[in-house]
Amino acid sequence: MKYHTQFACLDEECRTIVVGHGCRLDGIRCPRCDGLVVPRDFKPKQKIDAPLLKITLEDINSVPLVTYKGEEIKGKINVSFDWETDTQEINPTYIFLKFADPESEQGDVKSIIHNEPREKVTLYADGEPIDVILCDK
Structure with missing residues (x-):
């Protein structure tokens, strides 16, 4: 399941990032604070596995x-x-x-x-x- 869109919460104290598939996500709100979110380019978190x-x-x-x-x-x-x-x-x-x-x-x-x-x-x-x-x- 690949995500295409990220939404950033506009609340400075919350700063939650919501990910989605990019289709019909109009009206989405922050799940943490119920604040407004704005779309931004998807930036997947890079996990770097260090050797033991x-x-x-x-x-x-x-x-x-x-x-x-x-x-x-x-x-x-x-x-x-x-x-x-x-x-x-x-x-x-x-x-x-x-x-x-x-x-x-x-x-x-x-x-x-x-x-x-x-x-x-x-x-x-x-x-x-x-x-x-x-x-x-």
Whole structure:
């Protein structure tokens, strides 16, 4: 369903935008404040999907430029990314970002972690094997 026309509410406090198909919309009023609206060119809202994680490394010795959900991570302390193919794990992608909190005056540290790596080991209790999954910290 494509819209062809936008109508802008004339009320300065309301400023609602109404979209329509452009056929027989004479007399349309603002659904929010019931004020008058005027037609204008249709300008669809552009949605820009930022990637979850983007890491740029100029050379092997440079500090990586890290963007997470479209925002640059500043004050980086640790950046880790690991991905495996042909694995039986549900979420094989591991992300760990540790950085200084830019809003903290005390120098607090924040972390973003996705799918901490897990290691399966076998322990024995009373001679019977027990599978245990360890989580690296």
